[in-house]
Amino acid sequence: xxxxxxxxxxTAMQLFAEKGYHSTSIADILTTAGVNxxxxxxxxxxxxxxxxxxLDAYLQGIQEMLxxxxxxxxxxxxxxxxxxxxxxxxxxxxxxxxxxxxIGNLALELHEPDPAVREKLEANFTAWRDAVAGCxxxxxxxxxxxxxxxxxxxxxxxxxxGGVMLSRTYRDVSLHDVxxxxxRNLFERAGLQGVTR
Amino acid sequence: xxxxxxxxxxTAMQLFAEKGYHSTSIADILTTAGVNxxxxxxxxxxxxxxxxxxLDAYLQGIQEMLxxxxxxxxxxxxxxxxxxxxxxxxxxxxxxxxxxxxIGNLALELHEPDPAVREKLEANFTAWRDAVAGCxxxxxxxxxxxxxxxxxxxxxxxxxxGGVMLSRTYRDVSLHDVxxxxxRNLFERAGLQGVTR
DNA sequence: GTCTATACCCTGATAGAC
DNA sequence: GTCTATCAGGGTATAGAC
Numbered sequence: 001x002x003x004x005x006x007x008x009x010x011t012a013m014q015l016f017a018e019k020g021y022h023s024t025s026i027a028d029i030l031t032t033a034g035v036n037x038x039x040x041x042x043x044x045x046x047x048x049x050x051x052x053x054x055l056d057a058y059l060q061g062i063q064e065m066l067x068x069x070x071x072x073x074x075x076x077x078x079x080x081x082x083x084x085x086x087x088x089x090x091x092x093x094x095x096x097x098x099x100x101x102x103i104g105n106l107a108l109e110l111h112e113p114d115p116a117v118r119e120k121l122e123a124n125f126t127a128w129r130d131a132v133a134g135c136x137x138x139x140x141x142x143x144x145x146x147x148x149x150x151x152x153x154x155x156x157x158x159x160x161x162g163g164v165m166l167s168r169t170y171r172d173v174s175l176h177d178v179x180x181x182x183x184r185n186l187f188e189r190a191g192l193q194g195v196t197r
Numbered sequence: 198x199x200x201x202x203x204x205x206x207x208t209a210m211q212l213f214a215e216k217g218y219h220s221t222s223i224a225d226i227l228t229t230a231g232v233n234x235x236x237x238x239x240x241x242x243x244x245x246x247x248x249x250x251x252l253d254a255y256l257q258g259i260q261e262m263l264x265x266x267x268x269x270x271x272x273x274x275x276x277x278x279x280x281x282x283x284x285x286x287x288x289x290x291x292x293x294x295x296x297x298x299x300i301g302n303l304a305l306e307l308h309e310p311d312p313a314v315r316e317k318l319e320a321n322f323t324a325w326r327d328a329v330a331g332c333x334x335x336x337x338x339x340x341x342x343x344x345x346x347x348x349x350x351x352x353x354x355x356x357x358x359g360g361v362m363l364s365r366t367y368r369d370v371s372l373h374d375v376x377x378x379x380x381r382n383l384f385e386r387a388g389l390q391g392v393t394r
Numbered sequence: 395g396t397c398t399a400t401a402c403c404c405t406g407a408t409a410g411a412c
Numbered sequence: 413g414t415c416t417a418t419c420a421g422g423g424t425a426t427a428g429a430c
Contacts, residue, residue, distance in 0.1 A: 004413080004414085018308065019308055019309075020219075020306060020307075020308050022217075022219040022220060023219060023308070025404075025405065025406080026405075026406055026407080027404080027405080027406090035414090036414060036415055036416080037406095037407080037408085037415090037416090037417095038408090038409095038410095038413080038414055038415060038416085039413065039414055039415085041406095041407070041408075042413060042414080043413095046406075046407075047406065047407090098308075098309070100305070104305060104362060105305045105306075105308070107362055107365070107366045108297070108301060108302045108305040108306060108362055108365075109217060109219075109302075109305060109306045110217075111215065111216055111217050111220070111295075111302070112295070118366065118368075121366050122366055122367055125363060125366060125367070151375045151378065151379065152379065154363065154372055154375045154376065155356070155375065155376050155379040157359065157363065158355075158356055158358075158359025158360045158362070158363055158372070158376045159352070159355055159356060159359055160359070161355075161358065161359040161362050161363070162354065162355025162356055162357070162358040162359035162360075162362075163355045163359075165301060165304055165305055165355070165358050165359075166322060166351065166354065166355055166358070168304070168305075169304045169315065169318050169319055169322060170319055170322070171315075175351055175355070178348045178351045178352065179351065179352050179355045181348065182348065182349065182352040182383060185383060185386060185387075186379060186382060186383050186386070188386075189382055189383070189385075189386040190382075201395080201396085222422075222423065222424085223423075223424060223425080224422080224423080224424090232396090233396060233397055233398080234397090234398090234399095234424095234425080234426085235395080235396055235397060235398085235426090235427095235428095236395065236396055236397085238424095238425070238426075239395060239396080240395095243424075243425075244424070244425090
C-alpha cells in the first residue's frame with residue numbers, strides 16, 4: 001500500500017461503520033489493513049486518535065463521498081434534500097439493514113466522548129445540516145417564502161437519524177419511509193413544495 | 198439485598214444507560230450491585246442474557262416508569278405527547294447531557310444484535326409508539342380529523358431519538374427544542390392543534 | 395443460592411532491531 | 413517507516429467448596 005496512514009484510516013472507517021468503535025480491535029484493523037502494529041503506533045498515539053482521523057475523513061469527504069453522488073442529476077433544491085435521504089434508504093436496503101449512519105452510530109455509542117471526538121462528531125453534523133440548509137434557503141428564495149432554514153435542516157437531520165435507527169432495529173424500511181412522508185408534509189406546510197406532489 | 202436477580206437487573210440497567218453495553222464490564226456490575234460472580238452466573242448464562250432482562254424491564258416498566266410520571270396532571274392527549282418529549286428534555290438538561298434515550302443508545306451501539314436482543318429493542322420502540330399513537334387517536338376523535346396515527350407516532354419517536362442524539366452531541370438542548378417546534382408544526386398541519394399555540 | 399479463586403483469552407500498547 | 417515479539421491488564425466465564 002502506497003500510503004499506510006490513509007490505508008489505516010480507510011480500514012478503520014470501514015470497520016467502525018460495520019462493528020462500532022469498541023467492537024473493532026486494533027488487531028482487526030491491523031490484519032484487515034495488512035499493516036503491522038508498529039506502523040499504526042508510528043502514525044497514531046492510540047486508538048482514539050485513529051477515530052479522530054476517521055471522523056475527520058468523513059468531514060473532509062462529505063462533498064465528494066456523500067453529497068455529490070446523492071445530488072447527481074438532481075437540480076431542484078427540495079428534491080436534493082430528499083435525494084440525500086434516499087441515499088440512506090438505499091444504504092439500509094442494499095446492506096440488508098447492516099449499515100446506517102456511521103456518524104450517528106458513533107455519536108450514541110460513545111457516551112462520554114473526549115472533547116476532540118465530540119467536536120468532530122459535531123462538525124460532521126454541522127456540515128450535513130449546513131448542506132441541507134443551503135438547499136432549503138435556495139428553495140425558499142425560489143418559492144418566495146420566509147422560513148428558518150437552519151431549524152428545518154436540523155429537523156431533517158434528526159428525522160433521518162431517528163428514521164434510520166428505527167428501520168435498522170425493525171429491519172423494515174417502511175419506518176424510514178413513513179418519516180420521509182411526514183417530512184414532506186412539513187416541507188409542504190412551509191410552502192416549499194406543492195400539495196399535489 | 199432481598200432479591201439478587203432484581204438487584205443485578207437494576208444495576209445493569211443503570212450502568213448500561215450510563216456507559217453503554219460494551220463499556221460496562223461484568224466486574225462493574227458485580228461491584229456496583231455488591232454481588233458475587235457466582236450469583237450472576239447462577240441467574241444468567243452470560244452478559245447478553247442480562248441485557249435481554251434489562252430490555253424486558255424497560256418494556257415492563259414503560260407505564261409506571263415513563264408514561265405515568267410524564268402524564269401526571271396532563272389530560273389533553275396532544276399535550277401528553279409533548280409532555281413525553283419534555284421528559285427527555287428534562288433528562289438531557291438535568292444530567293448535563295449525560296443521559297439520553299437508553300433504548301436508542303443500545304439500538305445503535307449493537308450493530309448486529311442477537312435476535313433476542315433485537316426483538317426486545319423493537320418491542321420497546323413499539324410500546325412507545327403505541328402509547329403515542331393512542332394519544333393521537335384520541336386527539337383525532339376530539340378534533341374530528343382523519344389521519345394515520347401510527348405514522349405520526351413513528352415520526353414522533355424518530356424525531357425524539359434524532360433530537361436527543363443531536364442535543365447530546367452538541368451539548369445544547371436547543372437542537373432538541375427546534376425539532377419539537379417543527380413537530381408542533383406538523384401536528385398543527387394535521388389539525389391536531391390550533392395555529393395560535 | 396452464595397462464596398473465593400482462577401482459568402484463559404483478547405485488549406491496547408510498547409520495545410527495540412532493522 | 414516497518415518488522416517481530418511481547419507485555420501488563422482487564423475481559424468473560426468457570427470450578428467447586430460451602
